[in-house]
Amino acid sequence: MAEASDLLKKLKSEGVEYCYASYVDVHGVSKTKCVPIAHFNDMVGGSELFTVGALEGMGLVGPHFDECATVPDLASATILPWDRRYCWFASDLHFHGEPYQNCSRVILKRASEKAAKRNLVFNLGIEPEFYVLRRTEKGLAPFQSETFHGPTPAYDLHQISLAGPFLEELTRYVEELGWGLYSFDQEGGHGQFEIDFGYTDAVTTADRLTFFRFMVKLIAHKHGAVASFMPKPFSNDFRSGAHHNMSLMDVTTKENIFDASKRGAGTLAHNYGLPVTDETLYFTGGLLEHAQALCAITCPTFNSYKGLIAQGEMPDMSWAPVLRAYGRNNRSAMLRLPMNRPCIENRAPDMSANFYLSSAFSLHAGLDGLDRKTDPGMPLNDNLYLSRDAAQRGRNLRRLPRTLLEAADALEESDFAREVLGAEFVDIYVAQKRKEWDAQFYMVTPTERDRYLTFV
Template sequence: MSGTAAELLKHLDEQGVQYCYVTFVDIHGASKTKCVPLSHFDAMVRGSELFTVGALDGMGLVGPHFDECAAVPDLASAIILPWDRRYCWFAADLHFRGEPYPNCSRVILKRARERAARAGFRFNLGIEPEFYIYRRTAEGLAPLQPKRFGGVTPAYDLHQMSQAQPLLEQLAGYVDQLGWGLYSFDQEGGHGQFEIDFGYADALTTADRLTFFRFMVKVVAEQHGAIATFMPKPFSDDFRSGAHYNMSLAELEGGANVFDARAGGPGQLGARYDLQTTDFCLQFVGGLLKHADALCAITCPTYNSYKGLVARGDMPDMSWAPVLRAYGRNNRSAMLRLPMNRACIENRTPDMSTNFYLAAAFSLHAGLEGIDLASDPGAPLNDNLYLEPAGRNAVQRLPRTLLEAVDALDDSEFARTVLGEAFVSLFVAQKRREWDASFYAVSAAEREKFLEFV
């Protein structure tokens, strides 16, 4: 073992850890693992744990004749489970025949980070995770809180928050204990919907944390006899669960945020469009907008995702979800928002079903291309884009379905270049199968509505 590995083993032993989860994510961002006793730690570090990835959706190497992939843990990602300190979790990279496996999501993000580093940047990312917690009742699923809010939306409601406090306190306490920089948590707009916010970090660290966070939320909900879901749109008349990506670039030397105009003032593009931001920021916006449709296939990767990307739908009021490929100053109805209180770009399309590694990787590649090409994103749209503002007809709507988004990804030579030809083909094939399975199924409600319609 290296000195670092030996030191970590000594620390884990002192902390009472007995087992290690060596974990990677599949194409959906779902965690896969083997549990390794601490006595086998030195072998685990060298990639002893093998996985037949061909048995998983969209991972490639399909067939009994292929070698397995080895999961090589990133020692810096180690997290001792706050609720059971006998276990330590590791994020791992898949390797195939001694080399990083190109269809591994974490490997794909690390390649994107290397591209940013060559340009002199570190990619920082903060994600706002929203999720629902339900109870099972005789009548079906019900919000966590036994007393349902009677108004239009329970957002920020003190009484609703207080009913959920035991569960939320436990979750927030774990986030704080892990040193992630907890700064708030709240009742969101949906009945039984919550958000826990913590600090940003480099994109790989954030993707690791959010992957672990989903695991942690599920475990804590189960401890309270409840069910946590990251389904984007559980009910048509309630809010979607977003995972807004707050992105910025920092200089590798010195760490200055190159999207922050406070020191040097706005760039030429910022001055042109009356925005207090830098040219780097607006060029990054231009790259994201250029590849928005293909990016949407990754940030909104399920059939259900697109039931949330609507202006209203069955909601009693506007959805607060983006529907247009546009950006604006602090505009929550646009795909991209330039917040007033922080120097970053907020992409509002990602939902909680996303694979955090893939969405970060493609976002970074798209933004860096925007900088390379000195892209001009055009004037911001600062009006309520749900209300037919002037110029809306010239703005393209985001994909309405998973099929539209996947077709855009399939047609994107850029995506195939930066994510890999094989990976994009695997992803597209998997998502088209999911589309077919969902689209062609006939529900009881549909049958009841149309059986004698004409």
């Protein structure tokens, strides 16, 4: 308890009055109780109990089950930059004194332990995209007071300047938190932004992205706006992606095993004309092999699959992947091997993901490829939206799931997912996603009625 005692002294000295021992539900939505600093030691010992069966997709359903306790990770202590009376902690759920097997953060920690047994650390950087919108009499509008006229406001200097009050406050807090902010920009969507900061181990990254969504929402509200992490808010505008940039560090050498500049290009990589290590390709092969089931985790909502399209109602290409494929620096493939950094970028995940789960299954899939030396096949380096012969050249080529139902079916049918995530968790998750599918799919919309009422 020495660590807790030292932290308590530090928090009191900085004026903290309340603590949040926070966990996430199956959707990645934060839950907590607020604990006065006087009861800090009780909180650390797991005093705060939660009836998780009352939440969607958490298991332990029924009034006869005992509660789960939150056990905060003291290393994750984060004093809120905008209100320093409060401190946030990422927490694990415990059930009957043991880590709860269906807790998202526990699932990721189990995956990280699997890598640690191989003397590896899974490092992850996520690129968060999101919309900031105003409510007007005519409906939702971009946060900026002046609308951009044209196909896309991407990188527009005037638009990002108009968003200054919101972005300046947000990025100041990101810097204060020590996350290594290195850029932010007006993204392709009207009122859409991306904030980029440094990578670290997957558990810490998932903690940070969970806190980031909490922070963005509050700052947007302060500025009279709504922050949205909905994957595809508008059918004619860009989706909000959350690209996962993945690498593995050898604990002994502190080297990234995907870094060919340090380790040299592998034999398989040389055969494919790629300046990467063979470990990079094996990990890629594992991600491709489990891609259909993985999509149920990285693209977890009904709305997600309205973003995994080539164009749809957009004026030009979507820049979102539609094919299970990889390529050298190819942004039209699911997996991209960037030439400016030694990592694997999965472009499919979106901002509705539970980042603990998306990280965990990504790591399991990649390690499976690494263990079995899975060959991902020939890279596809063309524009896959236009290429007519991609199917003939890409052995692993397949369409990513078109719907949440298709992805959920793939997850349910995956023996591998059941092995690494737990059969009970997969059943709970799939049941939740099918429930979400049913609620959306069977709804008859006004647009649908207008089209088909007198169609035949």
